[in-house]
Amino acid sequence: MSKNPMVPNPATITKITSETGSGDVKTFRVVFDDPSLAEGFTYRSGQCAMLSVFGVGECMISITSTPTRPGFLEFSVKKVGRVTDALHEAREGDKIGLRGPYGNCFPLEKMKGKNLVFVGGGIGLAPLRSLINNVLDNRKEYGRVDIIYGARSPQDLVFKEELFQNWPKYQDTHVYVTVDAGDEEWKGPVGFVPPYLEEINPSPEGAVAVTCGPPVMIKFVLQSLAKMGYTDDQIITTLEMKMQCGIGKCGRCNIGDKYVCVDGPVFSVDQLQALPDEF
Amino acid sequence: MTKVLPQGKLKDFLKDTMDKYSLVAPVREDGVVVLKPTADPEAVVTDYLNTVTSPKDFFFPQTERMFRFQKTEGKIRVEETTWQGKRVIFGVRPCDLGSLELIDRVFQEGEYEETYYLARRENTTVVGLACSSPGPTCFCTTFGITPGSPEGADLMLYPDGEGFVVEVLTEKGEALAQQTETLLEDQDVDLAEVKGRFEGLKVPLGDHLSVDGVAAKLDGMFEHPVWAELSPRCLGCGICTYLCPTCHCFGMTDEVRGDQGVRLRCWDSCQFSDFTRMAGGHNPRPTKKERVRQRFMHKLNYYVHRFGRYLCTGCGRCLEKCPVGLTMVHVIEKVNDSGTREVAVNE
Amino acid sequence: MKEKLSELKETVARLLKDRTVDFFIAYQAGHSQVEPIPFFLTTAEHVENLFLNNFCAHNLSKYLLDYLAGDEVVGVLAKGCDLRALKRLLTDHRVERGRVFVVGLPCIGIYDRKKVQEVYPAGLVEVVEEGEEVILRGETGDKRVPRKEYLLPRCLTCPDHNPEFYDLLLGEKVANGPLAEEDYSDVRALEEWAPGERRRYWTRQFERCLRCYACRNVCPACNCRVCCFDVAEPRWLGKGTSLDEQEMFHFTRAMHVAGRCTGCGECERVCPVNIPLMKLNKKLAKDIGALFHVPQAEIPTEVEPLGQFRLGDPDEFN
Ligand SMILES: Cc1cc2nc3c(=O)[nH]c(=O)nc-3n(C[C@H](O)[C@H](O)[C@H](O)COP(=O)(O)OP(=O)(O)OC[C@H]3O[C@@H](n4cnc5c(N)ncnc54)[C@H](O)[C@@H]3O)c2cc1C
Ligand code: SF4
Ligand code: SF4
Ligand code: SF4
Ligand code: SF4
Ligand code: FES
Numbered sequence: 001m002s003k004n005p006m007v008p009n010p011a012t013i014t015k016i017t018s019e020t021g022s023g024d025v026k027t028f029r030v031v032f033d034d035p036s037l038a039e040g041f042t043y044r045s046g047q048c049a050m051l052s053v054f055g056v057g058e059c060m061i062s063i064t065s066t067p068t069r070p071g072f073l074e075f076s077v078k079k080v081g082r083v084t085d086a087l088h089e090a091r092e093g094d095k096i097g098l099r100g101p102y103g104n105c106f107p108l109e110k111m112k113g114k115n116l117v118f119v120g121g122g123i124g125l126a127p128l129r130s131l132i133n134n135v136l137d138n139r140k141e142y143g144r145v146d147i148i149y150g151a152r153s154p155q156d157l158v159f160k161e162e163l164f165q166n167w168p169k170y171q172d173t174h175v176y177v178t179v180d181a182g183d184e185e186w187k188g189p190v191g192f193v194p195p196y197l198e199e200i201n202p203s204p205e206g207a208v209a210v211t212c213g214p215p216v217m218i219k220f221v222l223q224s225l226a227k228m229g230y231t232d233d234q235i236i237t238t239l240e241m242k243m244q245c246g247i248g249k250c251g252r253c254n255i256g257d258k259y260v261c262v263d264g265p266v267f268s269v270d271q272l273q274a275l276p277d278e279f
Numbered sequence: 280m281t282k283v284l285p286q287g288k289l290k291d292f293l294k295d296t297m298d299k300y301s302l303v304a305p306v307r308e309d310g311v312v313v314l315k316p317t318a319d320p321e322a323v324v325t326d327y328l329n330t331v332t333s334p335k336d337f338f339f340p341q342t343e344r345m346f347r348f349q350k351t352e353g354k355i356r357v358e359e360t361t362w363q364g365k366r367v368i369f370g371v372r373p374c375d376l377g378s379l380e381l382i383d384r385v386f387q388e389g390e391y392e393e394t395y396y397l398a399r400r401e402n403t404t405v406v407g408l409a410c411s412s413p414g415p416t417c418f419c420t421t422f423g424i425t426p427g428s429p430e431g432a433d434l435m436l437y438p439d440g441e442g443f444v445v446e447v448l449t450e451k452g453e454a455l456a457q458q459t460e461t462l463l464e465d466q467d468v469d470l471a472e473v474k475g476r477f478e479g480l481k482v483p484l485g486d487h488l489s490v491d492g493v494a495a496k497l498d499g500m501f502e503h504p505v506w507a508e509l510s511p512r513c514l515g516c517g518i519c520t521y522l523c524p525t526c527h528c529f530g531m532t533d534e535v536r537g538d539q540g541v542r543l544r545c546w547d548s549c550q551f552s553d554f555t556r557m558a559g560g561h562n563p564r565p566t567k568k569e570r571v572r573q574r575f576m577h578k579l580n581y582y583v584h585r586f587g588r589y590l591c592t593g594c595g596r597c598l599e600k601c602p603v604g605l606t607m608v609h610v611i612e613k614v615n616d617s618g619t620r621e622v623a624v625n626e
Numbered sequence: 627m628k629e630k631l632s633e634l635k636e637t638v639a640r641l642l643k644d645r646t647v648d649f650f651i652a653y654q655a656g657h658s659q660v661e662p663i664p665f666f667l668t669t670a671e672h673v674e675n676l677f678l679n680n681f682c683a684h685n686l687s688k689y690l691l692d693y694l695a696g697d698e699v700v701g702v703l704a705k706g707c708d709l710r711a712l713k714r715l716l717t718d719h720r721v722e723r724g725r726v727f728v729v730g731l732p733c734i735g736i737y738d739r740k741k742v743q744e745v746y747p748a749g750l751v752e753v754v755e756e757g758e759e760v761i762l763r764g765e766t767g768d769k770r771v772p773r774k775e776y777l778l779p780r781c782l783t784c785p786d787h788n789p790e791f792y793d794l795l796l797g798e799k800v801a802n803g804p805l806a807e808e809d810y811s812d813v814r815a816l817e818e819w820a821p822g823e824r825r826r827y828w829t830r831q832f833e834r835c836l837r838c839y840a841c842r843n844v845c846p847a848c849n850c851r852v853c854c855f856d857v858a859e860p861r862w863l864g865k866g867t868s869l870d871e872q873e874m875f876h877f878t879r880a881m882h883v884a885g886r887c888t889g890c891g892e893c894e895r896v897c898p899v900n901i902p903l904m905k906l907n908k909k910l911a912k913d914i915g916a917l918f919h920v921p922q923a924e925i926p927t928e929v930e931p932l933g934q935f936r937l938g939d940p941d942e943f944n
Contacts, residue, residue: 006396007346010355022390054348054355054542055535081558082859095355097348157473215561241563244530244547247391251528252547252555255563257581258499262389268511279563310740311900313834331899332836341836342866389633415658415748439667440701511692532865543866548838567692592707602840602896603684604656604663 008052009037016092020154023273025062026088027076030098044105045130046238046266050246051075052097053086060243060261063101067139073098075102076126076158078125101264102254104244106131106210106236115143117158117202119190119215119221121150121193127238129264132158133162146202150193153185154179173240176200193260194220195223197228204229210236215279220273223270232270239264239272239279255279281470282445282456282463284436289443291404293320295459296367300404305330305370314368323437328414329594334526335382337368338399341521343544345531350538360541362395366403367455374419374594376407376431378524378545384522385527393546404451406442407432410513414481416595418608420485424592428610431548435580437473485593486609492585493614497576505613510571512603513550519605520548520574520594526552549573627733630797631678637729637794638701647701647727651686658749659850660739662829664689680753683736683778685892687712688846690721699725703796705733707780709789710888711846713926718886730792731802735773735781745769774805779904780891782809785922790892810912812905832872834899841893841903848884854878859908876906884910885932890926 006261009177015029030219032038043049043063052058060080067226074251079088108131115133116123120128149156155181157177165178168175178189178196189196194217202209209230218237225235241253256276267275284292296302304323306315312327314334349356386393400528410426411418419425429435433452436443444603445463447456458465518528530547533539536553546555550570564570581589591607598606627875636642641647654665655677662682667673685708693700704712715721736865737753745790748916749765760776761768774782782804788799818826839855842848855875856860861876864871889911893903911924917940 003392004359005391006395007357008394054350054357055533055540058531059535076303084558093351093353096355097355097357229308237552240557242557247393248389249391249393249527250530251385251548251549251577252530254577254581256576257584268597278569308830308834309902311834311899313899340785342868358675508666511666511689514843514896515838516840516843516896517836520836520895521836522898530865532861534864534866545867553858598657601897604661604846606657608657 001057006245007101008050008058008099009079010036010095011098013090013092013094013096014072016090017132019053019158019160021153022090024079025076025156025158026076026079027088028087028096029065030073030075030096031071031094032098033150041073041101043073043101046085046103046105046127047101048072048265049075049098049100050105051083051087052099053090054095054097056086057083058097058244059083059087060102060246062130062265064126064129065131066133066137068134074165075136076123076129077213078123083102084112091142100246102261104263106266108134111135113143113206114143115202115205115207116145117207118145118147118149118210119193119197119209119211119225120148120212121221122152122156122218123158123210124213124238125149126212128210129159129162131210132167136167139170139173143172143206144202145170146200147173147241148178148193148197148200150178150196151179153182154183168256181227187226192220194219194224197221198224202247204231204234208234208236212238218261232273233268234265235269237269238266239274241279280465281468281473282447283439283468284445284459284463285442287441288462289325290323290460292322292462293369294322295462296455297371299350299458300367302367302369303334303533314362315368323369323439325370325408325481326414328417328619329408330370331596332523332599333522333594333596334368334371334375334405335378335524335527337366337403338379338384339396339527339552340399341346341545341546343395345542347541348539362398362402364399364402364415366399367406369406370401370403370408371432371516372408372410372424373428373430373595374417374592375524376405377419377422377424377428377592378594379405380396381430381525381582381588381590381592382527382585383557385589388586404433404455405431407435408433409437409477411438411477412479413485414478415484417482418485418593418595420482420588421488421490421593422485422591425478426482427467427474428472429474430622437477439468440471443468444468446474448472473587476509482593483617484595488608488611489615490579490611494580494589494609496617497580497595498615500575500617501572501576502616505617506568506572508566509605509610509613513567513571513605514602515550515552515567515570516602517546517548517550518600518602519597521546522548523591524594524596525578525590525592549577571605575607578607579611579614627682627731630678630731633796634678634703634729635673638667638676639673641701641727641729642670642673646699646738648698650701650703651689653682653684653704658748659752660737660742664798680735680737680755683892683895684832684889685800685844687715687721687726688844688849688892690715690726691849694720699727700729701729703729703731704792705731705736705839706784706786706787706789707733707888707890709791709916710786710893710924710926711837711890713790713794714846714886714888715849717926718849723870728789728794730789730795731794732788732797733803734787734800735777735784736777736904737776737790742837745771745776753832758770760768761808762887774845777805778891778895780889782806785925810908815911815914816905817878829869829900833869835872835901837867837872837874838898839876839881840896840898841901842879842897844892845883846888846890847886848879848883854882880910883907885914885920885930886926887924888912888926 010033017027019025061075182190244250253260347358384397418431435446578590650667653662656663754761
């Protein structure tokens with residue numbers, strides 16, 4: 001790899017999975033072209049990478065695969081703008097650029113032996129997926145696992161195979177899925193994530209909650225968790241800010257004196273409280 | 280013995296420099312003095328308060344080509360571009376010398392290095408020029424810099440009588456002194472005395488403006504009404520950040536022709552409305568208030584938390600050039616005043 | 627102009643008190659005498675910090691664009707040139723007349739800070755007008771100079787020293803008529819140059835441009851909802867700076883204001899690196915005047931010279 005952190009490394013898309021009904025979220029499996037990188041690239045759950053579509057630009061995307069299953073990286077990308085549009089045009093075999101991994105990671109050490117509550121919304125399940133699979137691959141090191149996930153409609157749910165088939169099979173692992181608005185086929189619960197979370201009400205006793213999703217959802221989930229008795233240091237979340245360099249140089253992603261690209265994206269709520277309200 | 284460059288030999292000094300280095304120097308052009316690559320020693324001036332543009336332009340250029348890419352037959356080739364050159368920047372004032380050290384920290388420290396900047400830094404020799412008569416917009420002393428501070432220079436020139444007293448500060452400075460050896464006279468001048476004279480010069484604005492405690496005070500001023508009072512007049516232009524020798528924010532952009540292209544790293548400004556606008560339209564700094572606050576909090580608080588120094592060297596460019604007087608001095612005064620008395624709105 | 631300060635204070639205090647306006651935009655003292663700066667007053671107490679002298683150049687009406695979304699009534703101080711700028715915004719249907727309260731300010735000319743600073747680099751205390759001369763009174767003594775030579779270029783050719791319309795006028799109207807005829811001598815001089823020489827001249831200018839967009843941001847004719855230079859997709863103008871991009875920027879800017887430029891010269895005044903933008907604007911105004919028979923191309927009209935088509939228009943491509 002180049003010593004220059006700003007130069008992306010060529011990589012190949014080996015598999016594309018359309019996650020949602022409308023196809024606005026796709027998961028890309030990617031392998032570095034350079035064999036030494038393909039072997040030697042290490043990362044931790046929660047970290048991100050900069051994906052380049054040459055000629056269009058870059059965007060920061062969470063690594064949604066887990067380091068416990070090496071050999072490739074996976075990214076789930078929602079189509080929202082220039083680069084993500086271009087990624088969605090890509091086909092298996094196409095070349096992209098990759099640099100990373102960037103940012104801090106989920107505090108796995110701190111989570112060992114604890115009951116874990118994962119609360120996700122929409123594409124926010126992408127970073128959580130890495131963590132969940134990481135935890136499940138070392139299932140016995142953790143306590144009870146509750147996964148609460150919601151999306152706008154059944155069409156918008158991502159990682160359906162894992163949600164409905166793989167994860168519930170693990171021991172003491174409970175998956176709850178809700179949608180804002182159902183359709184004819186939807187048999188599950190209907191409603192927003194925060195009230196659903198309160199309904200399930202996982203005990204704060206010896207627990208750590210991790211939440212990722214759209215800012216409004218996070219805001220209300222944090223209120224719900226507080227109501228349920230979770231203290232700020234028991235809650236972990238991720239933040240999103242506009243990014244360009246990903247390495248703490250371009251001066252764009254700061255919230256107060258913290259740069260989300262290097263000091264985040266993972267923050268505990270007590271860390272968040274210390275930041276100015278500008279995100 | 281101290282080396283002295285006689286005034287009459289300045290052009291030759293620049294000429295000899297050009298034998299080995301490319302030269303960037305202050306040039307007067309259409310009524311403004313700008314730092315510019317030049318091959319003409321005759322065009323170089325020394326009678327300026329400071330250059331309108333700052334030396335950062337030559338370490339952190341407005342547009343830097345980062346790499347080339349070429350797509351062929353299902354393959355992609357990425358070829359890093361690195362700046363090749365050996366350059367002398369002549370005539371850098373103490374405030375701007377200081378600014379380089381501030382940007383160095385950002386691009387050098389931490390887990391990653393910004394190699395484009397560092398390559399230019401490594402291959403550029405900086406010739407500083409002490410200030411004989413600080414102007415009405417200068418306030419370097421507020422930040423502990425003086426009209427004679429050489430920190431950041433490889434070789435420093437102190438105007439003295441009919442010439443320049445030379446101080447060699449680094450190996451790069453030594454190499455330049457050797458290159459121009461025949462022009463430097465050994466004279467019986469007391470370097471310390473000369474330096475002392477410059478260090479002691481009055482800087483009227485700076486001498487009366489203190490930043491003591493400003494960073495700490497700002498810790499509690501994020502929600503202070505001062506930002507809403509100051510910001511409406513801002514034009515949201517790039518003048519303050521582009522001219523400031525310490526501002527260093529950038530963005531990246533790809534340019535393509537057919538199946539090949541380049542990625543450029545370009546200056547950007549926190550004062551532009553789209554600086555933090557995200558896909559989907561959410562913008563954590565949606566109005567001038569947040570953007571103006573960011574500029575000053577970054578310089579007077581966030582940077583201090585990260586690197587222990589203020590991100591301003593009192594060069595005075597924002598005083599001179601901001602069309603609406605939204606300047607560093609104005610803000611420091613506001614912060615100093617806040618709390619000691621009811622903050623007078625807008626003044 | 628200074629003498630109108632107490633009247634201004636009274637007026638603004640009253641307007642704010644009786645809620646005729648929600649806030650008022652005028653001037654406050656800046657870093658020195660020669661650089662007053664815009665001032666947003668929200669309560670009557672603020673009037674103590676009002677400031678007025680013959681360096682109050684800023685056209686304040688451009689700020690009205692920042693308040694389109696609300697329903698505030700904004701008071702604004704306007705000289706003759708500022709009023710033309712406001713008229714630009716009104717005829718472009720960007721600002722509603724009902725939401726602006728104009729306090730008109732008759733004006734006999736604003737001094738050019740750059741020119742004065744060349745004579746007085748620091749310590750100017752006041753400027754006293756005496757007929758065709760001014761006394762620049764400084765800490766180190768007085769300097770008597772011809773008034774005309776120290777005015778902003780726009781003031782010399784200003785067609786109307788009194789605002790064309792207002793809700794309230796400050797003081798008496800002043801004698802009208804331009805101090806000098808607009809003869810486009812600058813432009814004519816450039817036109818005489820050989821093409822290569824002109825090319826070199828403009829290349830040097832454009833290469834110096836920082837693309838800071840101050841000229842655009844201050845311009846009353848640059849009032850588009852989204853500026854083409856800010857559009858990311860498609861990207862009309864690359865983010866990188868190269869001579870190509872700089873030219874693209876300058877030609878686009880000049881052509882977008884052609885026939886709409888009010889000749890206020892604010893663009894050139896704020897440019898930090900002295901790009902002679904007015905030479906481009908004037909060239910276009912001159913050509914539009916000649917080609918489309920518009921006597922005063924810089925006075926905003928409901929239908930722009932380049933916003934209409936007439937059968938008799940020159941059509942050189944045929
Ligand atoms: C730490 C982090 C993790 C993320 N993880 C994911 C993920 O797993 N899946 C996913 O779909 N999205 C993720 N995002 C959001 C994703 O980065 C943006 O949706 C994406 O950058 C939009 O780029 P665009 O070019 O399509 O949009 P445009 O609006 O065209 O953006 C232009 C440029 O602005 C920047 N930009 C715009 N929006 C954002 C944003 N929200 N965050 C950062 N930079 C932005 C990018 O540099 C982009 O190239 C993440 C963002 C961050 C900060
Ligand atoms: S503070 Fe001044 S120079 Fe900076 S963006 Fe605002 S108007 Fe422009
Ligand atoms: S903030 Fe102003 S005075 Fe300070 S370094 Fe930047 S331009 Fe100079
Ligand atoms: S104000 Fe001057 S430097 Fe800035 S973009 Fe306009 S012409 Fe260029
Ligand atoms: S182009 Fe310049 S002179 Fe014309 S209206 Fe705009 S700012 Fe005024
Ligand atoms: S993305 Fe550049 S500093 Fe964080």
